[in-house]
Amino acid sequence: MATTTATLTLISDILTDTLSLSTTATLTKTTTSTGIEDTAGLSRKKITSTAKGTASGQVTLYTADDFAAIPYLYIKNIETTAGYRIYVYDDSTSGDPLQFQLDAGDWGFIPMHGDKTYKAYATNDPTTVEFMVLGQDQ
């Protein structure tokens, strides 16, 4: 059985004493302790669209129901110029609501609900995104 782990470390000096948190999740099939077995692989793509909707150039991060619940999405905006922002939107829902925004250098890790298609557009053409989906194919 494969073992996949995700560890988060958060350190901050916002408070008067240092905040330090570390947590690890083992990625398993839903409601079991059996490890996930599939991944869409680590991808690096250029986003060339500066709008959501019908314009071309958005990058599809995940297609609805491609994986059984729950697929884990790792995403990173690898640009270094502040303001080169990536917007992630829900392409399955009317109005394509925006859900996440990643400025230069930002990353996110999201155990997704799995039934929505997520796409990305950016404020600048091109903007490079790195992403990976891990989970259980179906």
Add this chain to the structure above:
Amino acid sequence: MATTKAAIQLSSDLLSDSLSVSTDTKCMKAGTTADGLDQMRMGYNEIPTGTSFDLLDATTAAVDKANKVYICNNSTDETYYVIITIDAKPIGRLYGGDWMFIPWNCDDATHDLEVQAYTGTNDIMWMCFHEGETLGTSAD
């Protein structure tokens, strides 16, 4: 300037060679690499089943600002889970032991971040590093 650093390490042996991805970021105010987020909220809540609760209220002050949210389901039963929604649209499902770190988009003031528990009462730990919040004037 406050410094908040978030790092992730992803490791797996599901490929024929080891997979290891790690990265970190300093949590900055929107549109800058020179000024870190300087406000935060945090909490630990017991979430009963049957109702969707607002975990974080979106405000007009947060629209298009940087909001980094960490949520961890501290439930120990692997069948317990919560569904996280933004403006009533599901974005994530956290089973016991799972966590998320999201750059929450406050596209408008309706983009509340909500949580609903399933199977049983779930224990949730959360933090939000953000900017631009002004406390409301007391009404009484």
